[in-house]
Amino acid sequence: MSDQQKAADAVAEMLGAGHDIHAIAIEMAFEVLHLRRLLDAIVEDSDCRFDHHGGCQEHGFLWLEQGEVCPNHEARELLSRTQQGEGK
Numbered sequence: 001m002s003d004q005q006k007a008a009d010a011v012a013e014m015l016g017a018g019h020d021i022h023a024i025a026i027e028m029a030f031e032v033l034h035l036r037r038l039l040d041a042i043v044e045d046s047d048c049r050f051d052h053h054g055g056c057q058e059h060g061f062l063w064l065e066q067g068e069v070c071p072n073h074e075a076r077e078l079l080s081r082t083q084q085g086e087g088k
Ligand SMILES: [Zn+2]
Pocket: 047, 048, 049, 056, 058, 059, 060, 061, 070, 071, 072, 073
């Protein structure tokens, strides 16, 4: 099941439980802001350093395979896009 389908199912479940769409949107936006703040506190500014197997030595994601994106790098990009969207 895709993440988008999981999200759609979660919204459908909340609607089924009697929540209105406006309350659901506020709750989810609040949660996203909270998660972004947590991510911002956890993510490191340093650049990735890959070993010859593809693992990122800098951030401890040693199990990555060649060509996989380091989660720290992906999180930095996500936060960067978010901050641009918020006009920071
Ligand atoms: Zn990394």
